Amino acid sequence: MSRSKTGARLLRAPWSACLLLLGLVLGHAEAKVQIVTTLPNLASIASEVGGEWVEVEAIAAGYQDPHYVQARPSYARRLRDADLLIANGLELESGWLPLLIDSARNPAVRPGSAGFLDAASAVPRILEVPGGPVDRSLGDVHPQGNPHLDLDPRNGVAIAAAISRSLAKIDPGHASVYEANRAAYARRLGDRIVAWETRAAGLRGQAFVAFHKEWEYFGDWLGLRLVGYVEDRAGIPPTPRHLLDLVSTMERESVGTILLAPYNDRKAAEGVAAEAGAEIRVLATQVGATAQVPRYEDLFEEALNALVAAAPPSH
Ligand SMILES: [Zn+2]
Incomplete structure (x- = not known):
């Protein structure tokens, strides 16, 4: 919004319009790969891999x-x-x-083309794949x-590798740069993953309740139930009966924490938390949801800061 307003003001001043055109010409000389991602986490990973040779924008906001x-x-x-659409x-x-892909009319980023990447296809293990037919x-x-x-x-590390492969196809001249960026990012994330796993050792086996089935991969990684x-x-949305059942599950399983994303309905969770004597933790699930998570890795840092602090002391 603000960018288009600025553009309109520039175009009203003739000298500014010349500068703008000059900028466009110069920009074209070193055209960067234009990446659009659906989600901010994918945008964060893509900018690490693409570095200076890409411009990345996410469609959805982190909140x-x-x-x-x-x-x-x-x-x-x-x-x-x-x-490239990720x-x-x-x-x-x-x-x-x-709907957006149809209205964009850009064959380069349609599913099936080199400019479309389905991040899930890079992930080695998908959780909760339904065994039978799904009743929508x-x-x-x-x-x-x-x-x-x-x-x-x-999975972020695996997605970074898939992005590097896609970029190498679209912009083969910089393939070695993308591969070097990917390797550096994988090392950096890998080191932090080891550190996070150590910090979260006390959470292993603990029972949690969430608003939505959004934390399964996080729980699978760190051993949360x-x-x-x-x-x-x-x-x-929950029925009163469902919430009553949930409270008794929480009492039986000694659940102390309900995990919420910033966009979940806090009111329904508050009632359950009060009944069951639990605390609500609102955690970012996407980059940019709060000022504390400007990059993909900050999501995990923030989540562990909140959950490790909330964990009962281990004996
Ligand atoms: Zn979902």
């Missing part, structure tokens, strides 16, 4: 529920000039991305398995 992003026309305009996949964006009338928003795979940083959810089923 938005990735299942329910409004497909605004401005998003289609961003996609129109993109060289989506999470597993139908996380199925409510809004197909029940409101299941995870029909192909749990799509919240970026909350395991090991997710024993209940505030929403009834994925994408379906």
Whole structure:
């Protein structure tokens, strides 16, 4: 919004318009790969891999529920000039991305082309893949398995490798740079993953409740047990009966913490927390959700700061 206003002001001044045109010409001489990602976490990983040779923009903001992003026309305009579109996949964006891809009319980034990357395809193990047919009338928003795979940083490393491969195809002249960036990023994340696992050792086996089935990969990574959810089923608001059952599960399992993302309905969770004597922890799930998480790795730092502090002392 603010950028287009600034652009309009520049165009009203003739000398500024000349400078703008000059900038466009110079910019074209060293054209960067234009990357659009659906989610901010993917944008953070893509900028680490692409470095100075890419320009990256995410469609969704970090405080938005990735299942329910409004497909605004401005998003289609961003996609129109993109060289690479990176989506999470597993139908996380199925409510809004197909519409945007259609209205962008950019064959380079359509699924199946070199300029489209489905991040989930790079992840070695998808959790909660349904065994039988899925009844969407029940409101299941995870029909192909749990799509919240970026909350395991090991998957972030795998996604970075897939982005490096995509960039090497689109911009082969800088393939070695992308590979070097990827390797450096993998080392940096790898070191932090070891440190996070050590810090989280006391959380292993502890029971948690979440609002949505969003923390399964995080829990799978660190050995947390997710024993209940505030929403009834994925994408379906809770009934009073469901909340009563949840309170008794929490008492039985000694759950002290309910995990919420910034966009979850805090009111429903507050009632449960009060009944069960638990605390609510609102944790960012995407980069930019709060000022504390400007980069992908900061998500895990923030989550561990909150959860390790909340953990009961181990004996
Ligand atoms: Zn979900």
